[in-house]
Amino acid sequence: MSEKTSVERPLSPHIQIYRWQVPMLTSILTRVTGNALIVSAVLVVWWLLAAATGPEAFAHADGILTSWVGDFVMTMSLLGLWYHFLAGLRHLAYDAGRGLDIPTAEKLGWAILIGSVVLTVLTIIIL
């Protein structure tokens, strides 16, 4: 038990093994959005730093973040953030042992997919 043998431990199963399903897609998207949001975090911190530095730096950073490319990236970030938010709430429910039966899991998957789009549209309308 104590000696250390170098075992090639298995990594995550390849996605080619399973047929695509909603719970699988939504689980993968949780990881994708969570990790991709670091790009948004860098942009936000850059914008904050520019605002703290002075008017010229701010004009430069703000110009890029509010250009059409910036608008697109920020809108996608918003969608990713709302998606990750809803998927995180679902994860907490799963962790509590709720919603794990297949029909409920499928419904929850659709709920977070549609819910994230709805919340994004509402956010854009309100703000």
Place this chain on the structure above:
Amino acid sequence: MRYLTPRKRAEGRGASGSGTEHHWHMQVSAVGLAFIVPTFIYIFGKALGSSHDDVLATFSHPVPAILLALMLVFGLLHFKNGATIMVEDYWRGSTRRVILMIITAFTYGLAATGLFALAKMAL
């Protein structure tokens, strides 16, 4: 007679090497962020696109400043711990260790930079 208790010999022997600590941290930060994120979206969404003076005015208010600080610290810690899980799933050995170090350094650096900018605006 063994001096080490069975508990001592069992600790850290699971697949994670650290029990449920990581999972618990993700749960705690997730619940916290469930409250912080919608407020952050509102504050940041209002500030983005407004004038420089308005941005400075927004973040010199205590409530938006504190919420942004919470978002920076707990959002990025949550990211660090989540990204760690991804790295542990797809890489092993030295590559894993190096990537984990880079993620840790980058995350703390980004949080510190954001907090510096916030402090400069708020104070």
